[in-house]
Each structure stands twice: as structure tokens, then as C-alpha cells.
Amino acid sequence: MTNKTRFLSDTDCGPSPVIFEDLGKLRDDSDLGKCAFFDDDFLCPTTYASATAQAGNYTYQDTSVTITGKGINDTDKELGVLQIDVLDTDNDEGSIQFGVTNQWRLDRTAGNTSKVGYEVRVVCDELAANETGIMIGMVEGPVATALSVDNTGEIKTSTSFFGFRGLATDPANLDAIYQDTGASAPVTILANAAVLVEGTYSKLGFIFNPYDSDASKAAQYVVDGVPVAYVNTTQVATSTFPEGEAMVPFVLGKTFGSGTSGTVGLDRATGFMYRNAVQG
Secondary structure, X not given: OOOOOOOOOOOOOOOOOOOOOOHXXXXXXXXXXXXXXXXXXXXXXXXOOOOOEEOOEEEEEOOOOEEEEOOOOOOOOOOOOEEEEEEOOOOOEEEEEOOOOOOEOEOOOOXXXXXXXXXXXXXXXXXXXXXXXXXXXXXXXXXXXXXXXOOOOOXXXXXXXXXXXXXXXXXXXXXXXXXXXXXXXXXXXXXXXXXXXXXXXXXXXXXXXXXXXXXXXXXXXXXXXXXEEEEOHHHHOOOOOOEOOOEEEEEEEEEOOOXXXXXXXXXXXXXEEEOOOOOO
């Protein structure tokens, strides 16, 4: 097993080393049955139909919203791209979950202690107030039957979530949040954790590591390859954290009152989940 040297900057196409330390080892561990691992650059995506399980994923699209591959790539900035497009009517929504069911969990409990990482490289063309909101992380799906956000961009009550989300009032600044399925409001770990720029790619992700020797870093929110916020072991143990909840990696784009033709582009999505007691 060899560790790959990363030649690209942390804002470029490759998965961030802080989450995915050794891609070769991850792929080998997946082959050996130690972890689940996916890495999609979206060069050959399907054209998704709303509220339908297809190509191993599940999507939701409001009327006229499309989720399909980009027509041509700008190879200076991206390779394959999956676009959530035509977010052009008040509260239009489009989302994709990677997997048909909720097979993922963030857990430190006996018998289910697992290291988990997930990251998406994303771009949006409309980020002014009341235009296009983005949510990225783990959610309690399926997205087709349990819509994840309300019309302000907030995660809906009684829905497990861990990741980033932008509100209608300030969609360019994403907060690092989490919420348990029994909660009526999210816990904000860091407001404005990710500052997005229209037309510029950002990488948003996290690593949940029960084996980290630093108890203050049980989970780390990562922006462009740099940890920006942390969840400690005490917080993970509270009833507001979605520990042990069934979730799935996902991305959502939602237009608000001033959006005209919002597009959320995904250049890459990568994730892993180790088996119990395998530290990775």
C-alpha cells in the first residue's frame, strides 16, 4: 500500500488529505471488506428522474428542475460535473442522496464504533440573499419522501442531519450544524463556517473519528481541506447529536424568492465508513 503525494492544492479536484489520508489504502481496505468507499467524479452520470431510485442513488426535483451531467467541462477547473439545474421558481428544490437507503451512521457505541468521512466539491452561480441555498452532509432520507429543508433553508424538525447549510437570508455563508431526529432545531457549531463565492468551487466535508486521541475533535467540519470547526465527545453523547441515526450522504440546492436560474454543480463526491473497531 502506498500513500499518494497530493500535487493539487486543497481547493482543487482531489479529495482533501485531512479527511482521506491515503486514498490507495482506503480503496484497498474497501476491497478487503474493512470499509465502504465511494468516489464519483460524475463523468458518466445518468439523467435522474424525480423521486425515483436509479443508478444506486435517489433524487428529488421540483417541476422543471433537472439533475444530469454538465454538457461540457471546463478542464481548467473541473472534470465530470453533475448539475442540479433550473432552480428558477420560488422554493424550487433539487437534491441527490448517494445510496437508496439510510445505510450510514455516525457512532461511538459498543459494536458500532466507526470512522466516517464525506466531502463534495461544489459550485453555485446564484448566492446573493434570497437566491440559492445549499446543504451538504449526512441526512435522514429518503430525500424523495422526506424533504429536508423548509422555505427559509433551515433543516426540517425531527430530521437527523450533520453538515453544512445556507439560509435564504445569507446563502453564501454556510453554517456548520447538526440535528438529531428528535430535535426541533439544529445545533450551530460555527456560523459562517464556509464562505462561498459565486462561480467558484469549494470543497465541503467532514470526518467523524471516534479514535482521535484528542477528545475535542471527535468530528471535524472541513472547508477546502482545512478543519474549521469541531465537535467534542461530550457533544456527541448528547441527545441533540444524531449518533447512531440512520443517514445517507446528500447534496441539496434550493432557490428562494430572488433566484432566477440557479445551478449547483458537483465536481466530485467521496465518502467512506469503516466497520466497527477498524481504525483505518
